[in-house]
Amino acid sequence: MSNKRETIALGLSGGVDSSVAAFLLQKQGYNVIGYYMRNWSSDLGKFKCPWKEDRDYALRVANHLKIPFYTLNFEKEYKKKVVDYLFEGYQKGITPNPDIMCNKEIKFKIFLEKALKLGADKIATGHYAQVKKDSPHIRSGEAGKNGFHLLKGRDKNKDQSYFLYTLNQKQLSKTLFPIGTYTKPQIRKIAKQAKLPTADKPDSQGICFIGEVNITELLKTEIKPRKGDIITTEGEKIGEHDGVWYYTIGQRKGIKIGGGIPYFVVEKDLKNNKLIVAKGSWSEELFSNTCIIDDIHWINKKAKLPLKCSAKTRYRQADQIGILDKYKNSYQITFKEKQRAITSGQSAVLYQKEECLGGGIII
Secondary structure, X not given: OOOOOOEEEEEOOOOHHHHHHHHHXXXXXXXXXXXXXXXXXXXXXXXXXXXXXXXXXXXXXXXXXXXXXXXXXXXXXXXXXXXXHHHHHHHOOOOOOHHHHHHHHHHHHHHHHHHHHOOOOEEEOOOOEEEEEOOOOOOHHHHOOOOEEEEEOOOOOOOOHHHHOOOOHXXXXXXXXXXXXXXXXXXXXXXXXXOOXXXXXXXXXXXXOOEOOOHHHHHHOOOOOOOEEEEEOOOOEEEEEOOHHHOOOOOOOOXXXXXXXXXXXXXXXXXXXXXXXXXXXXXXXXXXEEEEEEEEEEOOOOOOOOEEEEEXXXXXOOOEEEEEEEEOOEEEEEEEEEEEOOOOOOEEEEEEOOEEEEEEEEO
16 A cells, blocks of 8 residues: 555654654655754753754755755744743752653644644654554454554664653554664664765754753753752761752762762752752662652553553663552552652653553652
């Protein structure tokens, strides 16, 4: 079956992954249109987003492949939905995940909506993930609106399903992940064979669209410092900090305590502006075998509880076996083994084998 009639709006970021996605879609016969999302161009003090360089790469790729190319400006929405969310979360003492919010509010919401209005049949991105549709022979009552599943990318080292757990059935039905069945080395090889301008371009790091930044320095542009005490779990004052909101659970770097003893953040007392630290990375206070989550989202049908599954409480973590069940007005994951540095504001993402079931915000 030919895909030539289908028009795909591809998020062309200027990186190698989305570039190869464009090449693969074109090779499959789709009508590909490249869109660069200009989400952040403002300067935060000394922080500058490399959007001009990225857009130039995206344009060069589009010209190389002879596909149409446009720039969409989502700066206003990105500031409100992602950047403000980041600052507000840290000010409340939690550690939010801006990349998850960017996917939820920008790429798979306003970009998808805009692309469909402009005449696209679907959107595509360079994420390492896969979408699986239920087979047609499944009874309609079983499939119904629950026909799409989010699976991990083939390259387990690059799998990005963790950042995509907020996607719903409608979004998945309108989304393609062309590189999801490839490994990163394969993507680099394809890029070189296709002579794509991004073949040797390094992968981007840091916050989605803003780039690689020192998070503490970034936060200081909006959240004023307020000195407070650094207290050990035994109650001893051993130093001062500039504000508890600049730190995250499990953090060692940046605490600036001398003496050669490694201290790690185990608690943030926002009310009294005290930073609680413990000695050593294996301190008992850093570990817990339970995790409470809120704002739970199911990608497919809602699971029956209690649910035996695996979960990640941070990106790149190995799947951790546990049981999900109701807990008061929220949900709780009880892990088989104790987990290190479970952090409020981050997401706990649920899996069964290769399928991402959904997830929620850690409270």
